[in-house]
Amino acid sequence: MxxxxxxxxxxxxxxxxxxxxxxxxxxxxxxxxxxxxxxxxxxNSQRTNRDVSYKLRKLGFHVEDDDVFTCGMATARYLASRTPQATAYVIGEGGLLAELHAAGFSIVDDHPDYVIIGEGRTIMLESVDKAINMIMNGAKLIATNLDPNCPVGNGKYRAGCGAFVAMVECATGKQAFSVGKxxxxxxxxxxxxxxxxxxxxxxxxxxxxxxxxxxxxxxxxxxxxxxxxxxxxxxxxxxxxxxxxxxxxxxxxxxxxxxxxxxxxxxxxxxxxxx
The missing domain is CATH 3.40.50.1000 (HAD superfamily/HAD-like)
Incomplete structure (x- = not known):
């Protein structure tokens, strides 16, 4: 069968x-x-697969860390296969940063190979401006996903990764490459x-x-x-x-x-x- x-x-x-x-x-x-x-x-690239599996177990699911695959994991592994030991400027949170470090990336504040944008609850315009200038100077724009918004329950939404990516694309004239669904x-x-x-x-x-x-x-x-x-x-x-x-x-x-x-x-x- x-x-x-x-x-x-x-x-x-x-x-x-x-x-x-x-x-x-x-x-x-x-x-x-x-x-x-x-x-x-x-x-959602905010959390690692360990964080997500912990939440699932609290909800009653019998799962292990390896049962979860995030767009942050996919992004880090794909880019590392293309550019080993690369550098990145990251707009995102701990889950994405952890996956990039695990894949051999160095996180930098100037002249990165990639600008990588993921989910974030504390994204500042200062970081966006910095990313825009890096991209204009040759860094490649990567999105963990292009979801424009994310449901947060009770019929409410928050801005998703795609919303921030669209702003950077508009400002730079460069199109992001997205690895997520x-x-x-x-x-x-x-x-x-x-x-x-x-x-x-x-x-x-x-x-x-x-x-x-x-x-x-x-x-x-x-x-x-x-x-x-x-x-x-x-x-x-x-x-x-x-x-x-x-x-x-x-x-x-x-x-x-x-x-x-x-x-x-x-x-x-x-x-x-x-x-």
Missing amino acids: NQKGFLIDMDGVIYRGSETIPGAVEFINNLRKQGFPFLFLTN PSPVMMRMARKKLGLSTDQAVMIGDTMGTDILGAGSMGFTTVLTLSGVTKAEDLNHFSYQPDFVISSVKDLLNPELFEKVLHNKKELVEEIPFP
Whole structure:
């Protein structure tokens, strides 16, 4: 049998804010019990995978540090493979800095090889101005992701990495290279980390523009859950579609539906009607 593995977004898929989504803990436990490899993917570079796995364990999930793959990890590893022992000026927080150090980067305040922008709650315009001048003098602009905003619960949002990147792009006339979802760089790294081939990978996410777009472009089976950002009424606005649409991961506790996802038998699933 062709073994499948799961790439799983987190916020909006297995939890919302500080609350687990009903059925999510049981679903993850079932994957582990049945021997299906899985990896949590996040476009948030603020925290290390150790920090994220600690949060998941507090929410009741039985996970290890290595079960989490962040865009900060993907960014650091990709750039280090292209420019070993490089230098970087970083606008971001501890998680991103830790991953860059682990990959052999030196963090500098002048003449860096790269300007790398990630999430940050304390980003100052002084840092942005400094980054702009570095880029104008030849540093390459890198974004951990291009998400324009991030949900913080209770229907509220904060500015995401993409919002700050857009400001720097506008000021410099340079386009950032992004490694996070939907970039094929992060998707391919995650697939290889689980030892999967393309037809073995299943992506579960709540956002059409990152999770579903990225995984679909790679040829993975895509499962959109409506428990997060994307709602059913939004689907008509996209020229691409997920293979499966579910209300939440709790639906995948149904053995019949789970088998259909494993074998990508989307023609057997009742689909949302489109005009």
